[in-house]
Amino acid sequence: MEKIIQFSSKTVVLAVNDIDTDQIIPARYLTVTTKDGLGEGLFADWRFDESGEKVEEFPLNQEKSSGCSILVAGSNFGCGSSREHAPWALVDYGFKAILSTSFADIFKNNALKNGLLPLSISKEFHRMLIENEGTEITISLEKMTIESSNGMTETFDLEPFSRYCLMNGVDQLGFIMKHEDQINAFENKG
Amino acid sequence: MVLQETEETPAILYIDLHLIHEVTTPQAFQSLRDQGFSVRDPNKVLATMDHSTPTLPVKSLRDLDIVAEKGPADQIRDMIRNCEEFGIELHGFDSDKRGIVHVIGPELGATQPGKTIVCGDSHTSTHGAFGALAFGIGTTEVGHVLASQCLLQRKPRTLAVNMNGALKSGVSAKDIILRIIQKLGVDGGVGHVIEYRGSTASILSLEERMTICNMSIEAGARAGMFAPDDKTFNYLIDKPMSPKGLAWDQAVEKWSTLVSDDNCEFDKEIDIDVDHLSPMITYGTNPGMAIQIDDIVPESNSDLGYKKSLNYMQIEAGRPLLGKEIDVVFIGSCTNSRISDLEDAAEILQGQKVANGIRALIVPGSQAVKKEAESLGLDKIFESAGAEWRESGCSMCLGMNGDTVGNGQLAVSTSNRNFEGRQGKGARTILASPKTAAASAIAGSVEDPRKYS
Numbered sequence: 001m002e003k004i005i006q007f008s009s010k011t012v013v014l015a016v017n018d019i020d021t022d023q024i025i026p027a028r029y030l031t032v033t034t035k036d037g038l039g040e041g042l043f044a045d046w047r048f049d050e051s052g053e054k055v056e057e058f059p060l061n062q063e064k065s066s067g068c069s070i071l072v073a074g075s076n077f078g079c080g081s082s083r084e085h086a087p088w089a090l091v092d093y094g095f096k097a098i099l100s101t102s103f104a105d106i107f108k109n110n111a112l113k114n115g116l117l118p119l120s121i122s123k124e125f126h127r128m129l130i131e132n133e134g135t136e137i138t139i140s141l142e143k144m145t146i147e148s149s150n151g152m153t154e155t156f157d158l159e160p161f162s163r164y165c166l167m168n169g170v171d172q173l174g175f176i177m178k179h180e181d182q183i184n185a186f187e188n189k190g
Numbered sequence: 191m192v193l194q195e196t197e198e199t200p201a202i203l204y205i206d207l208h209l210i211h212e213v214t215t216p217q218a219f220q221s222l223r224d225q226g227f228s229v230r231d232p233n234k235v236l237a238t239m240d241h242s243t244p245t246l247p248v249k250s251l252r253d254l255d256i257v258a259e260k261g262p263a264d265q266i267r268d269m270i271r272n273c274e275e276f277g278i279e280l281h282g283f284d285s286d287k288r289g290i291v292h293v294i295g296p297e298l299g300a301t302q303p304g305k306t307i308v309c310g311d312s313h314t315s316t317h318g319a320f321g322a323l324a325f326g327i328g329t330t331e332v333g334h335v336l337a338s339q340c341l342l343q344r345k346p347r348t349l350a351v352n353m354n355g356a357l358k359s360g361v362s363a364k365d366i367i368l369r370i371i372q373k374l375g376v377d378g379g380v381g382h383v384i385e386y387r388g389s390t391a392s393i394l395s396l397e398e399r400m401t402i403c404n405m406s407i408e409a410g411a412r413a414g415m416f417a418p419d420d421k422t423f424n425y426l427i428d429k430p431m432s433p434k435g436l437a438w439d440q441a442v443e444k445w446s447t448l449v450s451d452d453n454c455e456f457d458k459e460i461d462i463d464v465d466h467l468s469p470m471i472t473y474g475t476n477p478g479m480a481i482q483i484d485d486i487v488p489e490s491n492s493d494l495g496y497k498k499s500l501n502y503m504q505i506e507a508g509r510p511l512l513g514k515e516i517d518v519v520f521i522g523s524c525t526n527s528r529i530s531d532l533e534d535a536a537e538i539l540q541g542q543k544v545a546n547g548i549r550a551l552i553v554p555g556s557q558a559v560k561k562e563a564e565s566l567g568l569d570k571i572f573e574s575a576g577a578e579w580r581e582s583g584c585s586m587c588l589g590m591n592g593d594t595v596g597n598g599q600l601a602v603s604t605s606n607r608n609f610e611g612r613q614g615k616g617a618r619t620i621l622a623s624p625k626t627a628a629a630s631a632i633a634g635s636v637e638d639p640r641k642y643s
């Protein structure tokens with residue numbers, strides 16, 4: 001896994017609360033056995049109309065969002081199904097971070113295991129980002145800050161173990177496997 | 191618990207039962223292969239096929255290509271191959287134990303009080319009805335559990351839902367949970383495990399408790415649970431995987447201690463008045479957007495997306511939903527596909543006809559439920575009413591297997607999610623109990639089941 005220390009991007013804004021994982025990637029894209037190419041299904045029913053044409057006013061379809069790797073979304077992002085296809089699709093499309101006032105638990109967990117940062121930010125900072133789409137921001141995992149080009153700085157919390165794994169590019173399973181003796185002991189205890 | 195959590199690292203939690211299905215496991219098995227891991231304990235894995243599995247009869251794998259599209263068929267073949275390769279027993283097409291993963295766990299007695307249970311599926315919360323700690327995980331974590339039988343976890347917060355009173359005729363457990371989600375909101379439970387308590391808790395059957403725990407996730411909660419009691423033990427006593435003989439007595443003794451202390455404090459509490467509860471239905475595109483069946487749809491609030499949601503549903507604020515014409519009725523899913531749910535529907539459909547032009551699809555939660563329903567003659571009641579009766583599976587709950595609600599069609603569904611397009615591209619969903627769904631099938635429009643009780 002790639003190490004994540006710091007990166008910058010302009011933002012794209014999706015100002016909708018409770019975006020569920022069925023919207024992030026509809027179920028008909030889940031009949032796959034690999035992670036490849038899921039970006040194609042990202043927000044499929046919002047990005048494309050019935051005839052498969054791009055919906056022009058949808059934020060991700062606009063010229064100015066091209067190359068953006070940071071998505072700003074409404075509260076409770078990623079609610080619903082546990083499908084990890086949701087973060088896979090977001091990553092495959094090119095996103096590295098989602099900023100919101102809150103996230104659903106399973107989505108947050110899944111995102112962190114795929115190098116996608118689900119960062120909870122204050123209502124004020126969130127409002128500023130919603131009102132100023134395209135703000136250039138820099139996220140630092142080292143400093144735990146989000147700096148915006150208009151001079152505002154926001155700090156965020158991140159579960160320390162996930163942060164460690166992301167910054168060092170290591171897989172979480174390694175930590176469990178290091179405790180095999182304890183797992184054996186636990187099993188033998190019955 | 192293998193290892194306690196510290197500030198730097200989460201706890202390593204031992205998993206007693208791992209449920210798997212075909213949609214959220216292929217990439218996990220592949221990662222085991224890539225890293226050279228085996229499955230640590232295949233006996234702790236319960237494998238079935240439900241999500242993309244056809245509900246039309248499949249006698250042999252050759253039939254699969256006739257009734258299923260290529261994607262789902264390939265996924266099912268992949269599941270069969272993976273289970274063979276890693277030594278896991280799969281309840282496939284030829285097994286009479288096959289069914290929706292959250293229906294068969296309890297039915298087989300694999301779900302037991304005090305167990306830690308996970309599945310790559312958010313409705314794993316269902317199993318909390320037995321006093322198990324059960325929650326959904328992602329595919330990466332499915333890989334962790336397959337390889338190590340363990341999962342990394344932080345301690346959750348606690349939420350008490352105090353339910354008091356008894357259900358009135360025509361009102362069901364589904365209405366209780368829709369009321370709870372309406373009250374908590376779809377994010378009110380985030381970071382929490384719910385304990386359902388109060389005078390109602392002990393009156394509810396295990397099937398009703400499962401319906402309630404099932405939708406804990408729709409309030410954002412990690413898990414939901416009821417304290418185990420005599421009803422729990424009576425449910426489990428003759429199940430195939432339950433302990434037997436002396437082991438049973440010891441288990442019951444241990445399980446009986448799994449109750450919260452009388453004076454324990456919860457991080458959050460809400461109260462639900464069950465005595466005065468009416469049937470509930472949803473009007474929007476998340477399960478929290480619910481009303482009593484005879485109420486009007488609330489005027490738009492300031493929520494981002496509220497208008498978008500009503501536009502999608504083609505539902506107007508300020509108007510009632512009762513009497514609104516529908517196209518489809520779906521009775522099934524891990525929320526409401528057990529025998530008592532089907533009996534509820536049959537009681538209303540008996541001697542009645544599904545309204546002209548309405549498609550009514552009734553899908554049992556497991557092959558065992560199907561068999562039991564048929565032995566009670568419920569299939570005959572459904573078919574003579576004009577409803578379709580199928581093999582078990584998730585079916586129209588998420589529309590992966592070809593059973594979908596058409597574009598723009600409106601469905602009354604006993605499933606758990608009314609998200610945009612959940613039941614098929616462009617499908618619109620009203621969530622309700624099996625009783626409300628059955629009454630609506632007869633009327634051809636949203637109907638109050640109390641008319642039939």
Ligand code: SF4
Nearest residue numbers: 313523524584587588
């Ligand atoms: S019935 Fe629906 S909610 Fe339940 S496991 Fe299947 S797809 Fe998920």
